[in-house]
Amino acid sequence: EKAGYKHFMLKEINEQPRAIRDTTLGRISLDTGRVFLDNLSITDEEFRAATQITIAACGTSWHAGLAGKFMIERLARLPVDVDYASEYRYRDPIADPRAIGLLITQSGETADTLAAQAELIAKGSKTLAICNVVGSAVTRRASGTITTNAGPEIGVASTKAFTAQLTALFVLALHLAQVRDTISPEQSLHLATELSHLPSKLESILALHSSTKVGMSEGVAAPTPAAAAPASARTPLPPFPFIERRTRPRLSLDEHCQHLAKLFHNANNFLFLGRGIHYPIALEGALKLKEISYIHAEGYPAGEMKHGPNALIDESLPVVCIATKDPNDPSSVLKYEKTLSNIQEVTARSGRVIAIATQGDDEICNLVEHTIYIPPAPELLLPILEVVPLQLLAYHIAVRRGCDVDQPRNLAKSVTVE
Ligand code: M6R
Numbered sequence: 001e002k003a004g005y006k007h008f009m010l011k012e013i014n015e016q017p018r019a020i021r022d023t024t025l026g027r028i029s030l031d032t033g034r035v036f037l038d039n040l041s042i043t044d045e046e047f048r049a050a051t052q053i054t055i056a057a058c059g060t061s062w063h064a065g066l067a068g069k070f071m072i073e074r075l076a077r078l079p080v081d082v083d084y085a086s087e088y089r090y091r092d093p094i095a096d097p098r099a100i101g102l103l104i105t106q107s108g109e110t111a112d113t114l115a116a117q118a119e120l121i122a123k124g125s126k127t128l129a130i131c132n133v134v135g136s137a138v139t140r141r142a143s144g145t146i147t148t149n150a151g152p153e154i155g156v157a158s159t160k161a162f163t164a165q166l167t168a169l170f171v172l173a174l175h176l177a178q179v180r181d182t183i184s185p186e187q188s189l190h191l192a193t194e195l196s197h198l199p200s201k202l203e204s205i206l207a208l209h210s211s212t213k214v215g216m217s218e219g220v221a222a223p224t225p226a227a228a229a230p231a232s233a234r235t236p237l238p239p240f241p242f243i244e245r246r247t248r249p250r251l252s253l254d255e256h257c258q259h260l261a262k263l264f265h266n267a268n269n270f271l272f273l274g275r276g277i278h279y280p281i282a283l284e285g286a287l288k289l290k291e292i293s294y295i296h297a298e299g300y301p302a303g304e305m306k307h308g309p310n311a312l313i314d315e316s317l318p319v320v321c322i323a324t325k326d327p328n329d330p331s332s333v334l335k336y337e338k339t340l341s342n343i344q345e346v347t348a349r350s351g352r353v354i355a356i357a358t359q360g361d362d363e364i365c366n367l368v369e370h371t372i373y374i375p376p377a378p379e380l381l382l383p384i385l386e387v388v389p390l391q392l393l394a395y396h397i398a399v400r401r402g403c404d405v406d407q408p409r410n411l412a413k414s415v416t417v418e
Contacts, residue, residue, distance in 0.1 A: 007405045009155035009292070013391050014206055017199040019160040020384065022149035023167040028174075030196055033188030035175035040144030042100065042126050047179045050100050053078060054093070054125065056085040056116035057104035058415070060158040060287060061165060064130075065104050066280035068169035071380050075183055075191075076176035086112035086418070089119040097124035104169075105129070106153060106161035107414040108136025115418055117141055130168045132161050146172060155406045156413050157292050159391050162284065166384050170195060173380075194378050201375040201385060205253045253389060256372055260354060261396035264318045270297040271312070271351075272390070273305065273342065274322035275335045281322055281383045285390030291408050292398040302342040313349040320390065321346070324358045324374060324382045332379040343367055354393075356386050 005011040028035055053072055055065035062084055069080040083091075085103070101120030105113045108131040117138060120127050129142040132150050139145040148164035174191060177183035183191075251259060264270075270289055274282035283299035290297050300309055302321065313319070321343050325336035344367065346353055353368035358376050365371040374385040398405045 006399075007155065007395070009157055009159060009391075009395055009405050012153055012155050012160045013388065013395065015151065016160045016163045016388065017202040017206065019148070019150035019164045020167045020202065021199040022151075023147075023164045024171060024195060025149070027171050028192045028195065030192060033174075033185065033190070033192035035171055035178060035192075037144070037146060037172070037175055040128070042128065042143050044179045046100070046126065047176055049098055050078060051096055051098040052100075053080045053102050054099050054120065055080060055082045055102045055104060056088045056113060056120070057082075058085050058110050058112050060162050060284060061104040061106060061110075061113075063280045063284040063287070064162055064165035064169060065102070066283070067166055067277050067383050068102075068104070068173070070277040071170050071173035072176060074380060075173040076180050077182045078176060078180065083116065084112075085110065085116035088116035093119065093123065095123035099125050101125045101127035102172075103127060103129045103131070103138050103142065104165055105136075105138055106132045106148075106150075106158055106165075108133040108138040109414050109416055110138075111416050111418045114138060114141075128172075130165055130172070132164065154413075156408055156411050157288055157391075157394070157405070159288075163384050163387065166387075167195070167198075170380060170384075191378065191380075194381055198377065198381060198384055201377065202388065205374060205385070205388060207252060253372065254392060257389060257392035258396045260370060260393055261400050264352070264354075265293075265397045265400040267295060267316065267318050269312070269317055270295055271309070271317060271319045272297060272299045272322075273302040273319060273339075273346075274299070275302045275339050275342075276331075277380060277383055278322040278324065278335075278386065281387050281390070282320070284387055285320055285322075285394070288391055288394035289397065291411060292394055292405050293401050293403055294409070295397065295401075302339050305342055305345060310345060310349065313346055313351040315350040315352065317351050318354060319346050319351045320354045320356065320393070321368070322356045322386055323361075323364055324356060324386055325361070326358075326377065326379040326382065329379045340364070340367065356389055358382075 057065045065082045069082050072080045103117050126143040129138045129145040132148045146168045148168050150160040150164035153161045272282035272285040279301045286297035286299035323339045326332040354370040355364050355368045356372050357364045359373045372389045
């Protein structure tokens with residue numbers, strides 16, 4: 001049932017191209033860029049009259065919501081609030097029946113998300129769901145559902161459901177933009193076409209490498225149960241530079257992440273940095289690492305580092321920086337340049353930077369120890385590509401530490417208590 005993979009998580013990471021393809025299938029015309037969403041009992045008129053979108057979700061789904069805010073606000077010029085579902089009803093939210101509630105949930109059964117949905121409905125809002133399970137509780141109560149056709153997700157750590165949620169949010173943002181007339185037909189077609197290229201881009205970076213399957217050469221030494229050893233007994237991180245960047249043969253993404261896991265699996269802390277829409281991906285990278293490897297990790301907006309957390313940086317701290325850019329988008333380029341300055345602040349304090357960058361960026365690899373490249377894409381679609389190396393990095397670190405990747409301690413796949 002794991003289709004030859006060692007873990008469900010690895011299988012599900014590799015299923016992402018299909019999950020994204022199936023989530024867009026039949027919803028977008030590649031001739032015109034128009035979006036078609038079936039079975040919504042929210043009319044175009046209601047979408048036009050909407051004053052805001054209120055997103056409520058938990059965990060990884062909340063991270064998708066944070067990224068969705070950037071998509072909807074940028075394309076549809078509609079304000080978006082994003083709440084932890086577990087907090088929503090405790091802040092006595094201001095009622096506005098013209099606000100549309102959006103619940104994002106893989107399982108559709110998360111008690112906190114259902115409670116937020118009940119609160120939204122009680123305040124007079126219609127609710128939409130982005131959900132992976134047809135017929136689940138959240139979909140039964142919603143005025144419409146965009147199903148993420150990721151297929152059953154078994155690993156407790158969400159992977160393919162997350163990228164499918166990002167895809168569904170992008171489709172929704174495009175739909176809202178078309179209905180509200182905030183986007184030109186040319187832009188619509190361009191973005192729809194770019195969305196349709198994502199699965200093959202993902203396939204190219206995942207490009208099934210022999211080391212991914214059970215029984216094949218692992219490429220690196222066998223996993224060590226480092227998690228069992230007390231922190232003081234763990235070996236210190238090897239000194240910089242580990243590798244001659246220029247002479248090292250090209251590695252597949254999977255091999256690259258295995259290599260990084262070998263170097264960094266003994267770290268006690270990790271930091272993940274990003275700006276704008278990349279900040280939620282930094283949060284997601286940190287959550288993946290925490291939940292399956294039990295390493296303390298924090299996601300932080302890159303520009304906030306100088307307001308406190310720079311004090312944490314030393315030579316024992318791996319810092320994963322999302323520094324991708326869309327060269328056709330001036331705001332993306334500006335953000336990238338600011339992120340480069342933040343990276344320099346980290347390297348100046350001997351932090352160990354692993355950058356996630358866009359193919360063709362030859363500048364960044366001269367600044368940092370390690371660079372993982374992803375294919376180029378429009379700014380709002382980059383998150384779907386850049387989260388994949390973070391998932392694989394967390395996976396390989398957890399495997400090296402001897403952790404139970406698919407069933408992490410203290411966690412359940414579906415959290416049905418508040
Ligand atoms: O089923 P849901 O999307 O509502 O679940 C929400 C969270 O419990 C879930 O995303 C959790 O954070 C995952 N274990 C993260 O990998």
